[in-house]
Amino acid sequence: MTSRSLLRLALAGAVTSGAVLLATLPADASKAPPSTVPVRLLALNDFHGHLEPPTGSSGRMVDEHGQTVDAGGAAYVAAHMKALADPNTIAVAQGDLIGATPLISAAYHDEPSIEFMDKLGLKVAAVGNHEFDEGYAELRRIMDGGCHPVDGCSPAGEWKGAKFDYVGANVLFKNPNEKTDALSALGAKQSEVKQLLADWGVPALPPVSVKWMNGVPIGFIGLVTQTTPSIVTTEGIKDLKFVDEVKAANVASKLLKLVGVKAQVVLVHEGDQVTTGQSPDACSAIPGVGNRIATQVDAEVDLVLSGHSHQAYLCKVKDPAGNDRVYSQGGSFGRVITQVDMNVNVRTRDIERASVVADNHVVTRTVAPDPEISAFVQTWKNRVGPVANKPVGTITTDVANMAAPSGETPLGDLIADAQLAATKTGGNAQIALMNPGGVREPLTYATSPANEGDGVVTYGEAFATQPFNNLMQVVTLTGAQLKTVLEQQFTGGPNNQAFTKILQPSANFTYTYSRSAAWGSKVSNMKIDGVPVTDAQTIRVAANNFLVGGGDAFVAFRDGTELWSGPLDIDAFVDYLGANSPTAPPATNRITVID
Numbered sequence: 031m032t033s034r035s036l037l038r039l040a041l042a043g044a045v046t047s048g049a050v051l052l053a054t055l056p057a058d059a060s061k062a063p064p065s066t067v068p069v070r071l072l073a074l075n076d077f078h079g080h081l082e083p084p085t086g087s088s089g090r091m092v093d094e095h096g097q098t099v100d101a102g103g104a105a106y107v108a109a110h111m112k113a114l115a116d117p118n119t120i121a122v123a124q125g126d127l128i129g130a131t132p133l134i135s136a137a138y139h140d141e142p143s144i145e146f147m148d149k150l151g152l153k154v155a156a157v158g159n160h161e162f163d164e165g166y167a168e169l170r171r172i173m174d175g176g177c178h179p180v181d182g183c184s185p186a187g188e189w190k191g192a193k194f195d196y197v198g199a200n201v202l203f204k205n206p207n208e209k210t211d212a213l214s215a216l217g218a219k220q221s222e223v224k225q226l227l228a229d230w231g232v233p234a235l236p237p238v239s240v241k242w243m244n245g246v247p248i249g250f251i252g253l254v255t256q257t258t259p260s261i262v263t264t265e266g267i268k269d270l271k272f273v274d275e276v277k278a279a280n281v282a283s284k285l286l287k288l289v290g291v292k293a294q295v296v297l298v299h300e301g302d303q304v305t306t307g308q309s310p311d312a313c314s315a316i317p318g319v320g321n322r323i324a325t326q327v328d329a330e331v332d333l334v335l336s337g338h339s340h341q342a343y344l345c346k347v348k349d350p351a352g353n354d355r356v357y358s359q360g361g362s363f364g365r366v367i368t369q370v371d372m373n374v375n376v377r378t379r380d381i382e383r384a385s386v387v388a389d390n391h392v393v394t395r396t397v398a399p400d401p402e403i404s405a406f407v408q409t410w411k412n413r414v415g416p417v418a419n420k421p422v423g424t425i426t427t428d429v430a431n432m433a434a435p436s437g438e439t440p441l442g443d444l445i446a447d448a449q450l451a452a453t454k455t456g457g458n459a460q461i462a463l464m465n466p467g468g469v470r471e472p473l474t475y476a477t478s479p480a481n482e483g484d485g486v487v488t489y490g491e492a493f494a495t496q497p498f499n500n501l502m503q504v505v506t507l508t509g510a511q512l513k514t515v516l517e518q519q520f521t522g523g524p525n526n527q528a529f530t531k532i533l534q535p536s537a538n539f540t541y542t543y544s545r546s547a548a549w550g551s552k553v554s555n556m557k558i559d560g561v562p563v564t565d566a567q568t569i570r571v572a573a574n575n576f577l578v579g580g581g582d583a584f585v586a587f588r589d590g591t592e593l594w595s596g597p598l599d600i601d602a603f604v605d606y607l608g609a610n611s612p613t614a615p616p617a618t619n620r621i622t623v624i625d
């Protein structure tokens with residue numbers, strides 16, 4: 031595999047470590063060498079390509095004083111990073127740097143966002159689920175370089191690959207005979223290491239990365255949510271398996287220890303929820319899947335920096351040996367930088383736990399934006415401008431993606447209406463259903479960059495609402511199968527829905543659900559155009575290819591027959607806005623909720 035293999039770095043580090051330590055001894059032997067050296071980490075997570083300052087609620091953050099302030103934007107991230115960085119700093123990230131990104135990044139397969147991370151001096155990042163949005167092969171291209179196989183090179187020329195290391199210890203090949211760069215990097219003498227990995231499986235990504243700072247090696251273990259297969263499109267990851275995060279971290283931790291790396295940091299793309307409006311430095315993380323990882327990974331791991339849930343928190347949890355361990359997350363969209371300071375003992379090469387101090391900094395916009403990054407973002411803005419600034423329609427007022435008590439959002443409903451309109455002809459769709467997680471940014475009346483304040487929706491804004499470039503599809507379901515799909519919105523079923531996820535229905539489809547009824551009998555009174563749906567009737571249902579493939583644990587979609595593929599979801603939405611301007615936000619009255 032490649033010369034950038036992180037394992038090779040780890041092994042090289044182990045071999046040369048003695049020499050490095052000697053070299054750091056002061057010339058005056060009467061002075062004792064320092065027993066510890068300082069290391070600072072600056073961490074970002076869930077940047078999602080937000081090179082431009084995010085708008086609406088996505089661009090606001092509650093700060094340490096309880097004030098809601100504007101936050102985020104690459105030039106501000108860079109300015110804050112520069113101010114916070116000292117000579118002991120290693121910049122790291124916890125995944126979802128790319129994927130589900132605004133057009134400025136997405137139009138170029140997120141190369142601009144990766145280049146920005148390189149400019150920030152990022153050294154190591156865990157992969158997130160969204161790093162797999164365009165499939166494993168595309169992730170490898172982003173890591174290793176080369177032009178896009180379909181769209182070719184970007185206006186910046188041939189892609190050179192990320193300068194930082196993407197790591198993912200729990201991403202394995204399903205096929206035990208698959209060739210892996212991680213294994214080929216191991217020397218013959220490293221039999222213990224080789225055996226450890228052979229017993230474990232074939233890594234599809236480097237599991238760890240080792241970075242040296244002040245003469246000590248710091249090992250970073252990458253992890254991504256094991257739920258990734260249910261939240262990304264199946265086709266692109268069909269050769270991979272995503273295994274238990276704790277088990278994988280513990281193998282990676284052993285691996286690091288075998289090569290002499292005891293200062294260990296987990297970068298995990300999985301996390302917990304918090305109390306709304308809390309300080310970014312508070313820990314009211316409701317213990318969940320992230321907390322499980324933070325408390326259960328091997329006691330050799332000194333820190334757990336997390337992501338995925340887009341929340342900001344700083345917690346101290348107990349590791350399995352009963353010692354304090356920092357567990358943090360830094361919100362999303364470049365709105366928070368997590369700073370961790372610590373001392374590493376030069377003799378034991380371990381992090382002195384008592385020395386660890388963590389702080390979440392809000393990336394405010396009251397500082398001067400970094401001029402180099404401002405110019406960089408402007409370059410890409412100019413490139414994408416002719417496409418992004420093209421008006422596609424108008425809205426009468428904000429179209430929010432805040433959920434009504436039923437779980438419907440005005441924007442989700444609007445997108446479903448657009449999807450039905452685009453699939454009636456050709457696909458013979460009768461209703462449409464949109465996954466709520468695919469609705470990303472609200473449509474705001476006043477923030478169109480080209481047409482401030484007149485309700486114009488540009489292509490760039492329309493794209494930001496649902497930036498996945500999914501394909502619209504239509505399948506035939508029976509009334510009974512459609513009811514099963516709707517039951518699968520709720521937790522408690524055999525499909526293992528982790529959270530209740532209410533699909534956004536097109537206007538002509540109405541039904542009722544009961545909060546208190548048992549799973550399997552929550553949904554009733556389904557009607558299409560006011561006509562009751564029977565179990566036996568067949569219905570042509572439009573949804574994006576992610577849902578049709580059983581995404582978000584809606585496995586009943588896979589029972590659909592007579593698959594038809596239509597336009598991209600963004601094209602459906604843009605056409606609908608164009609044909610229905612000015613568009614008013616739909617009333618969220620399609621689903622009735624009873625107790």
Ligand SMILES: [Zn+2]
Pocket residue numbers: 126158159160299337338339
């Ligand atoms: Zn994620």
